[in-house]
Amino acid sequence: MAVRDTAKYPWIFGVLLDMVASNDVNTRVKKHRTALRAAGLRPIQIWVPDTRSSGFAEEARRQCAIVAAADAGDCDLGGVHGRCHV
Structure with a gap:
């Protein structure tokens, strides 16, 4: 051109x-x-969770509470895992 x-x-x-x-x-x-x-x-x-979504923080807190409760419940097993009676 x-x-x-x-x-x-x-x-x-x-x-x-x-x-x-x-x-x-x-x-x-x-x-x-x-x-x-x-x-x-x-x-x-x-695919990962959208951390910017409105309900993400609430859902993360909910799941963390479930995990924390499960970890606390591990001591009820009488120290089978060797982690409870420190």
Whole structure:
């Protein structure tokens, strides 16, 4: 394209620049993932609780209380695990 075409097709140059930048990132990501696979790793997707949700703190406190009560109940076993009568 000649320089005069930039006035007629300005969007082409923005798209081409985005493609070049995107391609560079894609190449780096692909190279990084290949190196990780070569190191014996594999990609997985995991779902974790959303700590920003409105009920997260309350649910965490509830579960902690259950665990604490269970730990306190372990002493009722008469020290079977060797942890109660310290």
